[in-house]
Amino acid sequence: MxxxxxxxxxxxxxxxxxxxxxxxxxxxxxxxxxxxxxxxxxxxxxxxxxxxxxxxxxxxxxxxxxxxxxxxxxxxxxxxxxxxxxxxxxxxxxxxxxxxxxxxxxxxxxxxxxNNKGARAAALESEFNALCLGNMPSLEAYCQGLRELVGMLKDVDAPVTERRLVI
Structure with missing residues (x-):
């Protein structure tokens, strides 16, 4: 069965x-x-x-x-x-x-x-303004550093304009 x-x-x-x-x-x-x-x-x-x-x-x-x-x-x-x-x-x-x-x-x-966007934005702005090609090992590293900072600034509602990035 x-x-x-x-x-x-x-x-x-x-x-x-x-x-x-x-x-x-x-x-x-x-x-x-x-x-x-x-x-x-x-x-x-x-x-x-x-x-x-x-x-x-x-x-x-x-x-x-x-x-x-x-x-x-x-x-x-x-x-x-x-x-x-x-x-x-x-x-x-x-x-x-x-x-x-x-x-x-x-x-x-x-x-x-x-919760700390303002303070983070201020610190990142300072870092962005201080970034200098002379302190970087290459142009590629400098551009990558700029891209990373631009992304982080965007994350804290402080986007960088294209015009400012070019300057």
Whole structure:
């Protein structure tokens, strides 16, 4: 006698569980070589692609009594690992907390970069004005330094105009 009932289908593996090392996809945020704005763009690209944007965009978690809550917690832990895994050694201690969610960590990183825009803009302006070709090993290094500073100034809402950059 055989059992004609097919076995229950195996649940699909959530795409987030297929990422083994986020640093292969998103560079480490240090605020200098990798700016906050570029890090946000890269992280958001990946959370959309792996269908976990709701873990950082403020969408509420399901209720603890909801059948999907346990999976939500596992997925959130992975997204939280992505955030922690893409922060520099200087930033990580400022963001790392026990019992955190990905959204809470996302907001802590955002606050670090957005709460001191004025002071950061002033420091970057000074650095931009002081950058000198004579102090750089090559013209290419000088241009790269300018590009990096322009990007960082844009991140703190102090964009450099094309005219000023040329001058």
């Amino acid at each position: 055989t059992n004609d009932t097919p076995p229950p289908p195996k649940p699909d593996l959530h795409p987030v569980f297929t990422v083994t090392n986020i640093q292969h996809k998103v560079r480490v945020l240090d605020g200098t070589k990798v700016t906050y704005a570029s890090w946000v763009r890269l992280i958001k690209l990946h959370v959309r692609g792996y269908k976990v944007l709701s873990h950082i965009d403020g969408t509420p978690a399901p209720a603890e009594t909801d059948a999907s809550y346990e999976l939500w917690c596992e997925v959130d832990a992975h997204v939280l690992q992505w955030i922690y895994g893409t922060l520099s050694d200087d930033l990580l201690p400022r963001v790392l907390e026990d019992e955190s969610t990905a959204r809470a960590a996302w907001v802590r990183v955002e606050n670090i970069f957005n």
